[in-house]
Amino acid sequence: MIVIYHQYNKVVTIEREGKSIAFSQASIVKTLFEVASQYPGDILIWCHIDFKSNLNFSKIQDIFHHSKIMASYNPFQNSYLPGAIGYVEESPFIKVNKKAAYPTWQMSSCVGGIHASVLTALQGNFYTIKDFDYFLHSIAKLLMPKGLLCYSEPDLLIAFSEISQKQKNSTFLLFRFVKQHYKTSWIFLLFLNFLLYEKKIKFLPLIFSFFYSRIKINENLLNDIKIQSARKVIETGNIDVIIPTIGREKYLKDVLIDLSLQTHLPKNIIIVEQNPEPESVSELDYLTSQSWPFSIKHIFTHQPGACNARNLAIAEIKNEWVFMADDDIRLEKNFLELCFSFIENFAAEQVTFGCYAPGYPQNKKIGQKFQWPNFGSGCSIVKSKNIKDILYNIGFEFGYGEDTDFGMQLRNSGFDILYAPNPEILHLKAPMGGFRTKPVLAWQKDAIQPKPSPTVMLYKILNLSKQQINGYRTVLFFKFYKAQTIKNPFLYFSTFNKQWKQSVYWANELNNKK
Known part of the structure; x- marks a missing residue:
């Protein structure tokens, strides 16, 4: 295990088995790749110097129990990316429960770790990224669908409480991240959602995002990394x-x-x-x-x-x-x-x-x-x-x-x-049994039919952030327009809003159901 202590995107010291090792004065990102190439079998831990005394060494081996795990923890209330990232992603990886180990690609430079073999597989394609947090978010976002397991892990730190501190949530950085990690159409939807729900015109961040291209990596990048967990989860197997x-x-x-x-x-x-x-x-x-x-x-x-x-x-x-x-x-x-x-x-x-x-x-x-x-x-x-x-x-x-x-x-x-x-x-998706009856839903006879289904809305209310729900609302508005009969955009807008409110009403009714 190698621990890289850093401050202000610069490496302060590197320790391996309690001994300091030499490092170049390159950026922390480049230093990570250099160390990974020298010690390809090690776990690389990064830790901000302010959290050195809080680093929980006793949990490291258990957290990184196989080679395809990346974990970090952000003790601050705010995240690196603003909550508006929810406008473009509806997944469960956005609204993070920080009280438990939780799957997410939203990594933190405060403390975290990754196996050197993962960085070796990347072959230094990210040298040009200077911002350490951006680098961590980027590789987690790109590699999570390729089989890298990414977590917010509170056990990385001990003897601390969540810190109330404002972090810089740059809208320019958000638009750049969306442009580099999502389809281009999402930056326009992001711009529209800022306008619709926050009454903000993010024209300059939108324009500056065009200076960046989408990052692409090989689909089979991590396939050669073998997995055999050191953690035992099967006792009887019954x-x-x-x-x-x-x-x-x-x-x-x-x-x-x-x-x-x-x-x-x-x-x-x-x-x-x-x-x-x-x-x-x-x-x-x-x-x-x-x-x-x-x-x-x-x-x-x-x-x-x-x-x-x-x-x-x-x-x-x-x-x-x-x-x-x-x-x-x-x-x-x-x-x-x-x-x-x-x-x-x-x-x-x-x-x-x-x-x-x-x-x-x-x-x-x-x-x-x-x-x-x-x-x-x-x-x-x-x-x-x-x-x-x-x-x-x-x-x-x-x-x-x-x-x-x-x-x-x-x-x-x-x-x-x-x-x-x-x-x-x-x-087999067998046909329904002969005595199956279609249930009569409470809203079935309403003059204004809810859109989306109240159970779909219930899931979103219970589990998604406000921005995620609003982002879904925008996408649904455009998708549903193609499928329904009202082609007058103003009449459709009015009807859609009524249907949405009806869905929220019934979702709240369902939420109170025992």
Whole structure:
């Protein structure tokens, strides 16, 4: 491990195993690359000299437990980029929970670290960047989709409290960052959003951003860096499976057969069968008439809804891991075995696996392992203890957003979600069962129909920043204009605002739902 202490974008001293090592008087960015080339097997830690006494050496090895991790922590209330970055990115990586380890590309120069092999793979392409914070944000933003796991990690510092200090949030810098890391169209949307929601005309930052080109890097840049986590997350490897089902007896039976043939057998299967007909009884006779190599817990309820069903199932989990499955999937015999191999290599406690319908084009499938901005309720394995205090929000019942909201609850509790393209799950997307009824939504008969769906709005209110919600509103305005019948722009603007307000109203009503 090498620690680089710095101040004002300049290196003060470099220490390795308690001894000082020589360094050139180059910028801190160039010095990082130079040190990485000399010590390619080391973890490189940077720390502002003011936080030297607060650097938590005892947590370093645990935080950087494999080679594709980048972590930092910003103890200040303000971020390096202004909150307006939310106008151009709707992901969960913008609104950072600083009280727990949280996935984000927003890095800090105060304290952080990265493995030397990652910088070596970059081959010094960032020498020209003088601003250390900008450099850290840039490589994290570019490499996160390529498989680098990036975190805000409060355990990097000890004996401190969050510091109230104003940092310079340059609008010029923001426009430059957007121009270099997003499609060019986003700088115009950023300009428009400043005008619409802050009544500010950012003409000069917009013009100056054209002096910069978008930064591009090789898609396979990090593929040669091997991963084997030093952290142990599997104790027993025992796993339960939860499956909500409604009217798919044949498909569910096929899922159970696939699970019974697994080379890594699950311990318990928890099935929540729903049938809203008051006089109905279970149609899953094969649960008891056939012999299965695992225990089956069968819950029958007249209350329909995936959120309620999954909550009932979560309450019955007994083992270390849980596979959250659908009732219309198919699995290869070694599916769970391969899942645990991935979990062990990455020390991942929440993983969503590739899940595709039959005939899905191979060239459109996601091939990279990376931090997933979503969550799949029918194709994920999670550590059971991590969801013991988490439930699906009933406000999302019969709508959209319960999966992504559940994922956000995990992240805000300090539990990241990774995506693994393999092993794949085949999702048959079976037709709805014969007794499925379309629910009557509370707003269905409103004269002004909400736009977007109130459950979509509920997710955004609960989990996104104000700027992210406003940025989404602008994009939705333009997208919806093409699809609706009102072509008079002034009438459309008035109608859209009414629909938006209606959506906010119903989202707040759903939020109060118990």
